[in-house]
Amino acid sequence: MEKIDIIIVDDHMLFSQALNGLVSQFTRFNVLKVLSNGKEVVDYFSNSNKEPEIILMDIQMPLMNGIEATQWLKDNKPEIKVLALSMEADEVTILKMLRAGAKGYLLKDIHPDILLHALNEVHTSGFYYTENVTNTLLNSSPNKESERRIKLKDRELEFLKLTVSEKTYREIAEVMFLSPKTVENYREALFEKLEVKSRIGLVIYAIKEKIVIL
Amino acid sequence: MEKIDIIIVDDHMLFSQALNGLVSQFTRFNVLKVLSNGKEVVDYFSNSNKEPEIILMDIQMPLMNGIEATQWLKDNKPEIKVLALSMEADEVTILKMLRAGAKGYLLKDIHPDILLHALNEVHTSGFYYTENVTNTLLNSSPNKESERRIKLKDRELEFLKLTVSEKTYREIAEVMFLSPKTVENYREALFEKLEVKSRIGLVIYAIKEKIVIL
DNA sequence: TTAAATATGGGGAAAAACACCCTTTTTTAT
DNA sequence: ATAAAAAAGGGTGTTTTTCCCCATATTTAA
Missing domain, CATH: 1.10.10.10 (Winged helix-like DNA-binding domain superfamily/Winged helix DNA-binding domain)
Structure with a gap:
């Protein structure tokens, strides 16, 4: 079976490299490249490199953050699925990320098994959200949001x-x-x-x- | 050669597990246990489990943070070397961590090779600080009033x-x-x-x- | 199809911010 | 002991911000 290509974007090298090792253990997935900010993502695709199916994208990064990078991908490479990987689950950031086109939102404190599951879900269904995130969205979405925000x-x-x-x-x-x-x-x-x-x-x-x- | 036992403490499971995989690749080191906050550290040692030589300790964690846990270790298990692993290099946190007894301070955006080097250094010399961290400390000490900070x-x-x-x-x-x-x-x-x-x-x-x- | 909201521009005046220039006294450091 | 730095205050401008009016198209919604 053909492997599913992934790119990891995170400015914390220790994390991204460790994540690289982790994801590489998932036999179904292959880490194409590890980048450390949004700017590098744009550069990567400018040079017509091999395209991944999924990008694991951190949000807070120097030079160009995850939201901007995701927006750029939506505009330029819409077929690539972005899975946001963040530390916090604050409502505003989640919404921004989803509006920018992310297909999923994961928190960094999840278990590796869930990451694997999320990757599989994004590959098959096209999207994945952790319980935490859906809760946050539900609590904020319909009536509450229109007044507060x-x-x-x-x-x-x-x-x-x-x-x-x-x-x-x-x-x-x-x-x-x-x-x-x-x-x-x-x-x-x-x-x-x-x-x-x-x-x-x-x-x-x-x-x-x-x-x-x- | 006998392996050097390590415990990883970090509330971000994805990170700690990924780090687990990374450190396990270093043939000299063996990950004894992965814990997710300071409270679990105290619990671990209360049950007279096998003691590690080094603990890789995150700082921001729920229930009991890395500084408190390090302080507890200094008081109760002084022979165990704590290597702090943090996102930010703000002076106040570094100083707190060092006062609490940490033998080193690493930033999460370092390269895995540096982690390996740091672990080796802590094992042999008993301490390790990244350049970044020593800079921060130098700038804050009355010694050098430089232009950076x-x-x-x-x-x-x-x-x-x-x-x-x-x-x-x-x-x-x-x-x-x-x-x-x-x-x-x-x-x-x-x-x-x-x-x-x-x-x-x-x-x-x-x-x-x-x-x-x- | 009107009414309301949006996007654009303006006048005039007062208040605040900004930019240089300066002095004096006290505290700190060499 | 002397020089340097810090803390306080001032003069005199220019520029920017702030405020409160207003006008006119264009677009949107009831």
């Missing part, structure tokens, strides 16, 4: 990220191709929505809600 | 925290019993020290360095 528009998000990067409104206006006055209007809208009274408040919100990841 | 004065820290709380300089001045002008001087000093160009930069620094916790 404030919905930001694309343009507002863009503005928010640029604000975090220490840009002035004039500079933001240039990047966003807007008049500085319009940028100011976005600020005001966000001040009200997020109930803050300064740019500092916006930055704290963005970091808390992981709109930007430090 | 920036030392902030008490008053500057106070100002920084108040800045993060969305206060204006006038408000900060009131809280700190200073003239607004002096507060501005603190701002300027920090801008230079931290190489930022706005209050936003200060906030990001404070959050990154965990001077404030969100």
Whole structure:
């Protein structure tokens, strides 16, 4: 039987290499490559290397994080299934990862057998979620989420990220191709929505809600 | 040659099991047991089980963390060498761990070869520290006030925290019993020290360095 | 098909932040 | 003992942010 190719992406070498050994013991799977951040993923596929069926993707990584990398894969290599592998099960991150196109979400504290099971499930059914994760999603999803989570528009998000990067409104206006006055209007809208009274408040919100990841 | 017994303690099963596989490949070492928190360590030794020479100890764990467990080992099983295995290299944690009696401190993003080297070193010399860790310690000791880790004065820290709380300089001045002008001087000093160009930069620094916790 | 929301831009003014320049006193270190 | 660093305060500007109005298309929803 042909082996199923996998790529592991994680910035903690000790973990990724150890995981490499673990997955290699699963006779059905073959680790094609071990990468250490999202940037390396993009580079890997830019050089038309052999494509894996599944990518085990960490989330918090330097240079380019797992969410961005997953989004890139969805846009450029939609046939590859991303299985997120994270330390925490916080709702916001899970949702982001799923929206970015992840086919599953595993916590790092699971038993190796579950990893094997998850890999098999992703291969056959196309998706897999641990109980923990589905619980988190169920608890947050239907009615609760709409009130608690404030919905930001694309343009507002863009503005928010640029604000975090220490840009002035004039500079933001240039990047966003807007008049500085319009940028100011976005600020005001966000001040009200997020109930803050300064740019500092916006930055704290963005970091808390992981709109930007430090 | 007799194998050197090791116990792995880490709450992330996937990691600890994978690490188990990795260490088992090192012919000189033998993994006696894999435990998932400090409490289990205490329980293990309460039942007069076989004692390892080295314990690979994670720090952040539920029920009883790595620092507490290491302290317990120093008090009860001083001959066992603890090698800390952590995600971050923040100075405070390292110092705590070393005070608790750890013989070494490894970061999880190291290469497996370094782990092997560290295990050998701990076995022969009795201790091992990665370059990263020694750097952190050197920078924090009164010995070397280098440019890597920036030392902030008490008053500057106070100002920084108040800045993060969305206060204006006038408000900060009131809280700190200073003239607004002096507060501005603190701002300027920090801008230079931290190489930022706005209050936003200060906030990001404070959050990154965990001077404030969100 | 109206009404409402969205996206875009603006005026004017006050407040705050930022950037340089500076002095004096006290504390710390060599 | 003397030099250096820290702590406090100030002057005088410019730039940016903040606030509170407003206007006009375009798109969306009732």
